[in-house]
Amino acid sequence: MHQLTIRGFDGELLRRLKVLADSEGLSMNQAALKLMRRGAGLERGGKSFAIGDAINKYAGVWTGDEAQEFDDAIRPFGQIDPDMWK
Numbered sequence: 001m002h003q004l005t006i007r008g009f010d011g012e013l014l015r016r017l018k019v020l021a022d023s024e025g026l027s028m029n030q031a032a033l034k035l036m037r038r039g040a041g042l043e044r045g046g047k048s049f050a051i052g053d054a055i056n057k058y059a060g061v062w063t064g065d066e067a068q069e070f071d072d073a074i075r076p077f078g079q080i081d082p083d084m085w086k
Contacts, residue, residue: 017031
């Protein structure tokens with residue numbers, strides 16, 4: 001096991017860390033590790049704390065194939081028709 005000292009906790013981060021620890025019966029250390037694992041995308045569960053995931057449950061998420069299909073479908077709209085710009 002490795003050790004890490006983290007400095008500079010602002011009040012809101014410390015409050016959320018305490019809420020997680022209390023609600024799940026964890027130590028502050030365990031709660032901090034849990035949040036770091038979630039933020040790094042190594043753990044899911046409960047309310048997501050990963051950056052960028054907050055809107056996924058409302059907007060949905062595309063697979064790589066779906067995103068590629070969309071990009072392929074809109075590619076013609078990126079072409080400029082020279083005849084229209086004379």
